[in-house]
Amino acid sequence: MSDLPITSVPPMARPRDEAAPKRPLLPLRVSGLRLTADGTALLDGVELTLAPGGCTVIMGPNGAGKSLLLKMMHGLLVPGAGDVSWNGIPAAQATARQALVFQKPVLLRRSVAANVDFVLKSRGRDRSRRDALLREVGLLHKARQPARLLSGGEAQRLALARALATDPEVLFLDEATASLDPASVLVIERIVAAARDCGTRIVFVTHDVGQARRMADEVVFLHRGRVAEHSPADVFFPEPRSQAARDYLAGRIVL
Numbered sequence: 001m002s003d004l005p006i007t008s009v010p011p012m013a014r015p016r017d018e019a020a021p022k023r024p025l026l027p028l029r030v031s032g033l034r035l036t037a038d039g040t041a042l043l044d045g046v047e048l049t050l051a052p053g054g055c056t057v058i059m060g061p062n063g064a065g066k067s068l069l070l071k072m073m074h075g076l077l078v079p080g081a082g083d084v085s086w087n088g089i090p091a092a093q094a095t096a097r098q099a100l101v102f103q104k105p106v107l108l109r110r111s112v113a114a115n116v117d118f119v120l121k122s123r124g125r126d127r128s129r130r131d132a133l134l135r136e137v138g139l140l141h142k143a144r145q146p147a148r149l150l151s152g153g154e155a156q157r158l159a160l161a162r163a164l165a166t167d168p169e170v171l172f173l174d175e176a177t178a179s180l181d182p183a184s185v186l187v188i189e190r191i192v193a194a195a196r197d198c199g200t201r202i203v204f205v206t207h208d209v210g211q212a213r214r215m216a217d218e219v220v221f222l223h224r225g226r227v228a229e230h231s232p233a234d235v236f237f238p239e240p241r242s243q244a245a246r247d248y249l250a251g252r253i254v255l
């Protein structure tokens with residue numbers, strides 16, 4: 001198997017949403033997605049369709065390819081082979097209509113308020129929405145504080161406010177609550193669930209089975225760079241079809 005380069009898309013190459021077509025982004029069709037490095041398949045022919053609405057939780061053991069898949073769907077990474085198609089809209093044109101929240105919050109070294117202002121301004125959004133966004137994530141009282149002084153949970157809530165400020169049609173979260181305490185996890189889940197209820201499509205990577213049960217409408221289980229299972233949550237949790245998913249849910253080691 002020949003190696004395919006892992007290519008990042010430079011930010012300047014990502015078109016602004018003015019240029020993006022206004023037809024709905026969903027359904028998303030991922031076909032034949034493949035990525036190799038040093039002769040190893042990291043993603044190995046991923047096939048996936050995401051319908052409009054709800055929350056898809058992506059689970060799987062360390063190294064299964066969850067983050068790579070998320071970054072490719074979002075348009076941050078270019079697949080070596082295969083296709084990511086947003087309702088017929090190429091991924092590169094769809095990126096501005098989605099947001100991605102990482103495990104480690106990405107913030108500006110400015111005040112809490114300025115972090116949201118920056119996003120609203122750069123996306124041409126109404127800046128008077130800033131206080132409502134900060135209130136929604138419980139940070140209005142810290143608006144003037146430097147973002148670098150926020151706790152981990154607060155910083156993640158600010159990252160979420162920045163993501164929501166873009167009015168994303170799709171919100172990707174990559175282990176966004178992995179280092180937070182249980183109360184902060186529930187706060188983030190409440191905000192994400194509210195966004196979902198308002199029509200934002202959620203795609204959530206987590207290792208937390210309890211969280212997956214709380215959040216998922218459907219589950220994609222990745223194993224060794226392949227989709228081992230893609231099922232409604234009420235099917236996946238009681239009766240996972242693949243041995244890898246059964247082992248994972250039972251807390252057994254999945255190789």
Ligand SMILES: Nc1ncnc2c1ncn2[C@@H]1O[C@H](COP(=O)(O)OP(=O)(O)OP(=O)(O)O)[C@@H](O)[C@H]1O
Pocket residue numbers: 006037042060061062063064065066067068069
């Ligand atoms: N840029 C890269 N170049 C080469 N290999 C990479 C690159 N990025 C990720 N990998 C490898 O691809 C595999 C999948 O990585 P990925 O981050 O998608 O895993 P994951 O399922 O999100 O795992 P985890 O649960 O540990 O976060 C890993 O073996 C990782 O080392």
